[in-house]
Structure formats: structure tokens, C-alpha cells
Amino acid sequence: MGYIELNVLNNQSSLAMGIDLGTTNSLAAVWKDGRPVIVHPEGKSGSIPSVIHFPTDGSQLKIGREGRDHAAAAPERTLFSVKRLMGRPEADVQDELARVPFPTSEGEDGVLRVNVDGREFTPQELSALILNRVHDHGCRALNDEKPDRVVITVPAYFDDAQRQATRDAARLAGLDVLRIVNEPTAACLAYGLDQEKSGNVVVYDLGGGTFDVSVLSIADGVFKVLSTAGDTHLGGDDFDNALVGLIIDGLQGDLTEEELKDPGFLTAARLSAERCKHALSTDPQAELHMVLASRGVTFHRTVTRSEFEDLVRPLVERTIDSCRRALSDANLEPGDIDEVVMVGGSTRVPMVQAAVESFFGRIPHTELNPDEVVALGAAVQAHILIGGSRDMLLLDVIPLSLGLETVGGAISKLVMRNSTIPCSVTEGFTTYADNQTGIDFHVVQGEREMVSDCRSLAKFQLKGIPPMPAGMARVAVRFHVDADGLLTVSAREESTGASTRVEVEPMSGLSDEEVERMLLSSVEHAEEDFAVRRAADLVTEIGTMRTATERSLEGVREHLDRETLEDIEAALAASREADTGGTDAERLQAVRDELERATLPLAALLMDDVAKAALSGKRLEDV
Amino acid sequence: MTSCPHCGAELETPLGCGVCQVPLEVEGAVDPFTLLGIALSFSLDVEELRSRHLKISRWIHPDYFAASPELRALAETNTGLLNGALEALDEPLRRAECLLESRGGPSEAEVKDMPQAFLMEVLEWSETLDEARAAAAGSPEREAAFKLGPSLHDERAARIDTITALLDPLPATASEHLTTARHELNAVRYLDRALRELESLRLAEAEAR
Numbered sequence: 156m157g158y159i160e161l162n163v164l165n166n167q168s169s170l171a172m173g174i175d176l177g178t179t180n181s182l183a184a185v186w187k188d189g190r191p192v193i194v195h196p197e198g199k200s201g202s203i204p205s206v207i208h209f210p211t212d213g214s215q216l217k218i219g220r221e222g223r224d225h226a227a228a229a230p231e232r233t234l235f236s237v238k239r240l241m242g243r244p245e246a247d248v249q250d251e252l253a254r255v256p257f258p259t260s261e262g263e264d265g266v267l268r269v270n271v272d273g274r275e276f277t278p279q280e281l282s283a284l285i286l287n288r289v290h291d292h293g294c295r296a297l298n299d300e301k302p303d304r305v306v307i308t309v310p311a312y313f314d315d316a317q318r319q320a321t322r323d324a325a326r327l328a329g330l331d332v333l334r335i336v337n338e339p340t341a342a343c344l345a346y347g348l349d350q351e352k353s354g355n356v357v358v359y360d361l362g363g364g365t366f367d368v369s370v371l372s373i374a375d376g377v378f379k380v381l382s383t384a385g386d387t388h389l390g391g392d393d394f395d396n397a398l399v400g401l402i403i404d405g406l407q408g409d410l411t412e413e414e415l416k417d418p419g420f421l422t423a424a425r426l427s428a429e430r431c432k433h434a435l436s437t438d439p440q441a442e443l444h445m446v447l448a449s450r451g452v453t454f455h456r457t458v459t460r461s462e463f464e465d466l467v468r469p470l471v472e473r474t475i476d477s478c479r480r481a482l483s484d485a486n487l488e489p490g491d492i493d494e495v496v497m498v499g500g501s502t503r504v505p506m507v508q509a510a511v512e513s514f515f516g517r518i519p520h521t522e523l524n525p526d527e528v529v530a531l532g533a534a535v536q537a538h539i540l541i542g543g544s545r546d547m548l549l550l551d552v553i554p555l556s557l558g559l560e561t562v563g564g565a566i567s568k569l570v571m572r573n574s575t576i577p578c579s580v581t582e583g584f585t586t587y588a589d590n591q592t593g594i595d596f597h598v599v600q601g602e603r604e605m606v607s608d609c610r611s612l613a614k615f616q617l618k619g620i621p622p623m624p625a626g627m628a629r630v631a632v633r634f635h636v637d638a639d640g641l642l643t644v645s646a647r648e649e650s651t652g653a654s655t656r657v658e659v660e661p662m663s664g665l666s667d668e669e670v671e672r673m674l675l676s677s678v679e680h681a682e683e684d685f686a687v688r689r690a691a692d693l694v695t696e697i698g699t700m701r702t703a704t705e706r707s708l709e710g711v712r713e714h715l716d717r718e719t720l721e722d723i724e725a726a727l728a729a730s731r732e733a734d735t736g737g738t739d740a741e742r743l744q745a746v747r748d749e750l751e752r753a754t755l756p757l758a759a760l761l762m763d764d765v766a767k768a769a770l771s772g773k774r775l776e777d778v
Numbered sequence: 779m780t781s782c783p784h785c786g787a788e789l790e791t792p793l794g795c796g797v798c799q800v801p802l803e804v805e806g807a808v809d810p811f812t813l814l815g816i817a818l819s820f821s822l823d824v825e826e827l828r829s830r831h832l833k834i835s836r837w838i839h840p841d842y843f844a845a846s847p848e849l850r851a852l853a854e855t856n857t858g859l860l861n862g863a864l865e866a867l868d869e870p871l872r873r874a875e876c877l878l879e880s881r882g883g884p885s886e887a888e889v890k891d892m893p894q895a896f897l898m899e900v901l902e903w904s905e906t907l908d909e910a911r912a913a914a915a916g917s918p919e920r921e922a923a924f925k926l927g928p929s930l931h932d933e934r935a936a937r938i939d940t941i942t943a944l945l946d947p948l949p950a951t952a953s954e955h956l957t958t959a960r961h962e963l964n965a966v967r968y969l970d971r972a973l974r975e976l977e978s979l980r981l982a983e984a985e986a987r
Contacts, residue, residue: 334841549841570865630857636858
């Protein structure tokens with residue numbers, strides 16, 4: 156009996172990948188030759204649209220660029236902005252679900268499910284598909300080196316459940332998450348501002364669908380996030396929509412209300428708007444042009460930059476309001492800011508740059524590609540984490556306060572927002588009734604004063620408190636927020652020395668067991684599942700076609716010419732082979748198509764009544 | 779202060795050793811001043827506090843221990859304690875709470891009797907704020923509430939000064955100063971609640987415009 160040597164430990168890549176898992180686009184970067192670089196196969200962009208298309212024929216899912224290409228033709232089969240659904244209960248994302256073209260439901264675990272043709276996907280699984288695609292795309296550029304250790308970025312305001320969901324998505328994609336980093340923090344690392352500067356930095360990140368602003372202080376190579384603010388629904392898409400509004404107004408008479416709401420129309424309108432917006436970043440005026448061939452309708456008008464700016468001014472002002480809030484949280488004035496970093500494609504809009512420059516009184520950094528900055532920074536952090544270098548230290552903060560429900564639905568905050576993480580806080584609680592042996596805890600996250608206005612994270616009960624008079628028990632509740640911003644709560648009764656300990660996980664989230672099960676059953680195989688189902692469908696279809704062909708062939712065999720007959724026989728033989736254990740959908744499709752082609756003359760023969768009647772004694776070519 | 783079990787150097791903090799640059803097991807509950815390796819005092823130098831925090835972070839931050847799960851877990855715990863300690867001392871109000879606790883002063887719940895005059899004052903603000911909340915943006919009621927802002931800020935600053943005078947130099951355990959400081963702290967809480975209200979009014983006003 157021989158041994159097979161498995162080189163399990165040594166095949167770990169010396170690289171770690173930084174991944175910007177974006178609402179609109181995602182991309183990956185690694186540390187190479189002393190600096191972070193975006194990884195992309197030669198001649199291809201590194202950016203992968205965060206889009207998943209589900210073909211009607213059940214064939215392989217189209218993810219990324221392919222998915223987006225299919226979106227215009229079939230928006231009702233395409234998912235965008237999955238990130239917005241991550242870690243959120245159904246009730247919180249009603250607005251988002253209006254834009255999801257598939258039915259959704261909520262599982263008992265509080266996790267949303269998107270139902271596509273009888274198959275359920277959690278946002279975690281869908282994000283895993285995108286992560287997989289981004290990772291594969293990056294690996295192809297690395298000569299198939301596979302850095303499975305990754306740093307993933309999330310918006311600074313992501314709460315505990317959303318961070319947890321992101322980590323679960325990465326696990327489902329088979330990736331080892333070294334760290335979850337806030338996007339604006341990563342941007343700062345990308346600019347390497349620690350190398351030369353010491354002072355206060357603002358990161359202004361206006362992406363496709365989200366806006367966030369962070370204030371950081373940098374000193375002696377230490378980055379510290381002082382505050383964050385933002386708007387989950389403000390971005391380049393809103394800029395596009397402002398232009399789409401012009402198209403809709405212009406087509407009011409040509410199209411019905413119904414047609415103006417058609418997803419296909421809206422997608423096409425959005426693409427036209429986006430093109431026009433891009434042109435306006437460099438030109439004083441641009442064409443807003445759209446042709447709706449199916450309806451014979453054309454829309455065309457020239458949009459000047461100042462016209463566009465009037466449309467988006469309220470949006471830009473909202474971002475400046477957030478900047479004001481972030482500064483006030485950090486106890487700073489615009490004049491205290493030494494550097495401003497621009498992130499996100501929408502910061503290419505000249506008006507945005509001007510507004511930021513005028514508010515902070517300094518020219519913002521735009522040297523790096525604003526679409527790549529976050530991924531580059533994630534790669535820097537990944538390098539720090541695997542390199543063990545102590546030159547740089549990133550101290551991140553928690554975006555939202557964490558607390559416990561107290562009497563009357565009020566909240567006792569234990570960890571204040573913008574606390575540096577990891578962070579441990581312990582607070583004492585006691586019993587309010589004599590001989591009370593248990594205490595219920597309700598963990599919430601948010602800034603508002605009442606529980607009903609905050610996000611519920613977990614409920615648990617501390618049991619086994621020895622009977623004693625009210626107020627005598629001493630229960631220490633410990634909140635620990637780890638370096639990824641994820642919370643663990645434990646409670647211990649201390650007065651008697653007897654201790655009980657409870658660990659909690661977010662209420663709406665996947666349990667470890669669920670993640671394991673999904674890992675085994677679906678996500679890794681989600682694409683294959685589709686292929687397998689498609690193969691099975693094809694085998695059935697081929698079988699039906701063959702039976703029908705064989706049956707029909709018997710009666711009319713002599714009416715077919717030799718070539719056609721041989722053709723059909725060959726196709727039938729191939730179909731018999733395909734029957735036995737055929738799982739290659741592509742090959743089966745070819746067999747099916749060949750059978751269809753070969754039997755066309757036969758079908759024509761059978762269908763043609765006139766021919767049929769005339770054929771009583773003649774050969775086909777004699778007719 | 780004890781010494782490092784690895785190299786024998788004297789420890790500046792129980793959280794870790796600056797010579798070996800590793801986290802160390804911390805036993806029992808330790809007050810935030812000791813965790814940061816600074817003397818118990820109210821009027822501490824905030825800049826020094828923060829630079830202590832950074833210095834210790836560089837010894838024990840979990841980012842530096844990705845290779846070893848055990849060290850990483852300990853680093854995570856200790857950095858959590860370190861950051862919790864900074865949060866407790868960085869802000870004067872919370873720092874005062876810490877001092878009161880370590881000197882055996884009364885807790886917030888133990889001192890409920892606020893001076894009558896102060897409570898009347900609180901009632902007055904509440905009324906102004908209630909009226910402002912019910913009134914429309916730009917109304918005289920809103921204006922009245924916003925006028926309240928500066929005086930509330932002034933009063934808060936004055937009370938923080940009083941607290942500073944009471945806690946610095948460090949009062950003896952069970953000193954009367956501790957009870958007086960508690961009254962002042964509770965008053966500041968009332969002020970803060972009113973200021974928060976005012977802030978949300980201001981946001982509502984800004985949104986209305």
C-alpha cells in the first residue's frame with residue numbers, strides 16, 4: 156500500500172488579493188513589485204460589473220460583463236446591486252426589491268431569498284458568484300497563481316449584519332477573508348498618504364449607487380478613521396436618472412405610460428444617459444440620443460453642462476451636507492483638512508470636483524483612477540496583513556453605536572459609533588425582580604434613542620442566575636467588536652462566582668451550519684447546477700425527438716432519399732450515445748441541433764398533406 | 779508594575795511587552811488608566827493619551843499576528859481592551875465616570891436628587907424644545923429653540939470646569955467631592971440630552987430648506 160503525498164500546506168500563495176466588492180462594479184488588486192496593481196487578463200479591463208443574468212433556457216449564468224450585456228435585452232432576468240440586499244431583512248429593503256425582477260421571500264433565519272425558476276438564492280450566494288468571478292478573473296492574470304486569502308472592502312456604514320453577510324459570501328466563494336476594510340480607508344492606503352503626510356484627510360467616495368465620506372487622521376504611519384457619514388442611495392445612477400427624466404419627458408406623447416415604465420425601455424434610456432453624462436465630464440455639451448427601434452421612436456436633444464449641473468445640483472449638495480456632518484462628528488472645520496481624496500467614477504463629474512474643492516478649500520486628489528482606488532488600497536492592506544510589516548497600521552472605527560434594550564424600549568449604548576476597533580466594553584446589569592433567574596438581552600445597532608428605530612441584531616437570554624433579591628445579581632455584559640467590525644456579546648453572572656456565557660450572532664444572518672450546507676450543496680456548484688439541469692432537460696428532449704423520429708421514419712422510410720436517410724440514421728446513432736451519461740450540456744445541445752437539422756426533410760415530408768397524398772407510390776424526388 | 783515573562787523587561791502596560799512586541803495575558807479587570815500605563819488623573823494630556831494608545835497599538839495590534847491564530851486571538855482581545863480604555867478616557871465626561879468609579883464615588887442611579895432650581899431650568903428648555911418640534915421650519919418657536927443653543931453650551935462648559943476643579947487634584951476615596959461631581963455629571967447628562975434634541979431639530983430644519 157503506497158502513500159499519496161498531498162502538498163496541502165505549501166501551496167498557499169504568497170500573494171493576498173484585495174477585492175472591491177462594489178454595488179455596480181467589482182475588481183481585484185494584488186501587491187506586486189512594491190506597489191498595488193489591479194489584476195486583469197491582458198487586454199481586458201479589471202472591472203467586473205456586479206451583475207448576474209439568468210438565461211431563460213437555464214443555460215450557464217452570465218456574470219459580470221456578459222451579464223450586463225444581456226441586461227439590456229432581458230432586464231427581467233437580470234440582477235443588479237445585490238450588495239444592497241446583503242444582510243438586510245426583507246422589510247428593510249422594500250424599495251430595493253421593487254427593482255429585483257424575481258419573486259423574493261424571507262427564510263426563517265431572516266435571510267432574504269431570491270427565487271429564480273424555483274431555485275432560491277440568498278444575497279450571500281449571489282455575491283459569492285460575483286466574488287468568484289472577480290477572483291477567477293484576477294487569477295488568470297497571475298499565471299494561475301491562486302491567492303485564496305483576500306481583503307474585502309465594505310462601505311463604512313455597513314452594520315454588523317451586512318459585514319457578516321459579506322464575510323459569509325466570501326466563505327461561500329471559497330475565499331479566506333483576512334480582513335474586511337472600510338472602502339474609504341482603503342482609498343487612503345492606496346494613495347499612500349502615510350508616507351509623506353501627517354494630518355487630516357477626507358475621503359469623498361461617490362460611486363454608482365452609494366455615497367460615503369470619511370474623515371481620517373494620519374500620523375506616524377497610523378491611519379485612524381475619525382468619523383464617517385454617507386448616503387446609501389446617492390450616486391452616479393441618480394445622475395443618470397436625472398437625464399433619463401429628460402428622455403421620459405421628451406417621449407411623453409410618443410409612448411404610453413406603460414411603455415415608459417417598461418424595464419427594457421428604462422435600461423436603454425439609462426445607457427444613453429450614462430453615455431451623455433460621461434461626455435459631459437470633458438465637453439461643454441453632449442448629445443442625449445436614444446433610438447427605440449421596436450417602436451420606431453427616436454429621442455434626441457443636446458444637453459449643456461450647465462443644464463446637467465442644474466439637474467444634479469441638489470444631489471451634489473446632499474453629498475456636501477454629509478461632508479459637513481462627518482466633519483462635525485470629528486470636531487473639525489473644513490480648514491482643518493489637509494488632504495481630500497476622490498473615489499468612485501462619479502467624482503469625474505466636474506461639478507462634483509468643484510463643489511468638493513470649494514467646500515474644503517483645497518484641490519482634491521484625482522491622480523489615481525477613481526474606480527480602482529479602493530481595490531488598490533485593499534491590496535495594500537492585504538500586503539500588510541501577510542507581510543507582517545509594522546511600518547503601517549490601520550486603525551478603523553465602528554460606524555454605528557451598539558447597545559442593549561433597557562426599560563421602555565430605550566437603549567443603553569455600550570460601544571459608541573466611531574470607536575476604534577477591535578473594541579471591548581463591559582457593563583454591569585442587575586435583576587429587577589426577586590429570585591429572577593434569567594435576563595433577556597436585546598442587542599441593537601444604531602444612533603437613534605429608541606429600539607424601534609434601530610437595527611435589531613440579536614436576542615438572547617442569560618439563564619442560571621441563582622435566586623437572590625432584586626438588584627443583587629451582578630451581570631457583566633461584554634461587547635467585543637473585532638477588527639472586521641463584527642460583534643460578539645457575552646454575559647456572565649459574577650456575584651456568586653458561577654458564570655454563564657452566551658455568544659450571539661446577528662439575528663438575521665446565516666448560521667455557520669447554513670453556510671456549510673450552502674457550501675456543500677449549492678454556491679460553488681450554482682453554475683454547474685444550471686448546466687446539469689440543462690443537460691438533463693436536453694437528454695429528455697433528445698429522447699422524445701428520437702422516439703418520434705423512429706416512429707415516423709418507419710412509415711415513410713422508402714420515400715426518403717439515401718443521403719437524407721443516412722443523415723438521419725447518423726444523428727439518431729449520436730443521440731443514442733448521448734443518452735447514456737451525457738452531462739456536457741454544450742455537446743448535448745449540438746447533438747439535439749444536429750438531430751433537428753437532419754430530420755427537417757422528414758418533418759417537411761410528414762407535414763405536407765399534399766405531398767403525403769401524392770406519395771402513395773412515388774419516391775420523394777419524383778414528386 | 780510587573781515584568782515581561784519573556785524578556786524580564788518592566789511592563790508599561792499589562793496588555794503587552796514593548797521590547798518583545800507581543801500581547802500578554804491580562805488577568806482580572808484592569809482600570810483604563812493602568813491599561814494605558816498612565817497615572818490616575820482627570821486633567822490628563824489628551825495628546826499624550828492618544829500617543830500612548832498608538833504606541834501600545836504598534837506592539838499588540840492583531841494585524842501583526844496574522845500568522846499565529848493564538849497570538850492573533852490574544853492581540854484581538856488586548857487591542858479591544860486598549861481601545862475600550864481609550865474610549866473611556868478620551869472624552870472628559872466618560873473619564874470623570876471612570877475616576878468616580880475607581881474612587882468609589884456614587885453611580886448615576888444612586889444620586890437622583892437634583893437641585894430644584896436646576897430641574898425648573900430643565901422644564902423650561904423642554905417646553906421650548908417641545909414647542910419648536912411641533913412648529914414649522916423657520917417659525918419663531920424654532921428660532922427660540924436655536925437661541926437656547928449657546929447658553930446650553932456655556933452652561934455645559936461651566937459644569938465641566940466645576941467637575942475638573944472637583945476631580946483635580948484627585949479626591950480621596952469617599953470624599954464629598956465625589957458626590958458633588960456626580961450631581962454635576964448628571965446635570966451635564968440633562969444638558970446633553972437637550973443638545974441632542976437641538977441638533978436633530980437643526981437637521982430637520984436643514985432638510986426642510
